[in-house]
Amino acid sequence: MNINELNNKPMYSDKTGNPIGQGTKVTVILNLGFMMFLQYLTFAVWWIPLAAYLANLNMSGAQKSLILCSMAIGSMASPIVGMLGDRHFNSEKVLAVLNLLTAVLLMWAANTTDPNLLFVVILFAMLCYMPSWSLTSSIAMAHTSAEQFPRIRVFGSIGWVASGVFSLVAVSIFKVKIFDGSALPLYCGAATSLLACLSNLLLPSTPPVARGQRATIVDLLGFRAFSMLKDRNFLVFMVLSLLSVIPFSLYHVYGSEFLQSQNFRFITFTMNFGQVVEIFFMIVATTIIIRLGIKWALVIGLIALLVRYASFYLGIVTGENALHILGILVHGIIFGLFYVGGQVYTDRKAPKELRAQAQGFLAFIVWGIGFFLGTLVNGWLIGHYSGNANLKTVYHWEPVFVITTFSSLIILLLFIMLFKREEKK
DSSP states (O other): OOHHHHHHSOSBBOTTSOBOOHHHHHHHHHHHHHHHHHHHHHHHHHHTTHHHHHHHTTOOHHHHHHHHTHHHHHHTTHHHHHHHHHHTSOHHHHHHHHHHHHHHHHHHHTTOOOHHHHHHHHHHHHHHHTHHHHHHHHHHHHSBOGGGHHHHHHHHHHHHHHHHHHHHHHHHHHTOSOOTTSSHHHHHHHHHHHHHHHHHTTSOOOOOTTTTOOOOHHHHTTOGGGGGGGSHHHHHHHHHHHHHHHHHHHHHHHHHHHHHHTTOSOHHHHHTHHHHHHHHHHHHHHHHHHHHOHHHHHHHHHHHHHHHHHHHHHHHHHOOHHHHHHHHHTHHHIIIIIIHHHHHHHHHHSOGGGHHHHHHHHHIIIIIIIHHHHHHHHHHHHHHTEEEETTEEEEOHHHHHHHHHHHHHHHHHHHHHHSOOOOOO
């Protein structure tokens, strides 16, 4: 498809590809945008400060890493949920059930501090929540073109930013000195998840496109999208996406612990500076993909990953907090161009009947296997280069950031060399 064809293609259509009317279009966009807003607000409000909360509970490094791995393990359920949306149930109904279960489990997690029980409860919460990332993407792309998807997904970034503002408001409402690092974010996550469940009932109908087709064990596991790896470019993309998440997860999982060690007070609010930039790049992502092609859009995202950890390292060495802020700001470029751009690329490559499973497969590889490895590897690195003094953890972040900087550079160079430029679409 060339640019002229894209310009002549309806921007918003129903499940069968037919253009929809102006009034219906506005309603659909508002519903899809609100879906993204609540889905990412639900997650950001409690996950961002979770590492700091676990550190304040004086958990061991192994206990903390195990609990933080729950996100990756939860992502591994994404292909199975994608199969349910492709073959058996309306996707918006599956999403509503998942959000209801997440709300119940987060409320339970807020009321326990036992490390073993907390791991089990958060694990089940993540098994319900993490598949929603690929599910919301497939719902949105079922009612609009893949190239226009970033303009729907941007509402998720706005929701993520709202979580930072929410944390400041909560400090005032609950009259507490500490919001981040306490159990209050878990309560807030439960409340927003319940609201998301109710709003899902207003989403446009997204019936399974492969209803009635015979399901094999491969379909049951949601792994039919493995067949897409026969495409060499897609294989390179998936392998390097997996590897990129290992350094990426250092910030995503342990960022609150790092900022807490650097004496930042409003951690959720500070980390959301990156989401403000992400909003901008979500808006312009479509233009970047069309004009530069998918390869160079993804390359820019990987360059930003390299800049992040180089900035963190230099910030530690020089003592300049402005460099830490720079490392936070480029998050929007990394996520908006590489990871959301990767969702667009995956939707473009997937057959129509496998789109939900393909998004689930991407989530399984990137946010499942990749995040699991990244959480363990980075947890080990932080523990290896840290010590204890006067019952407090003393961090040595310099070698950690040196390692992640060089690994990000290697992934960038491999991607440039191995991923072949494709026709602009």
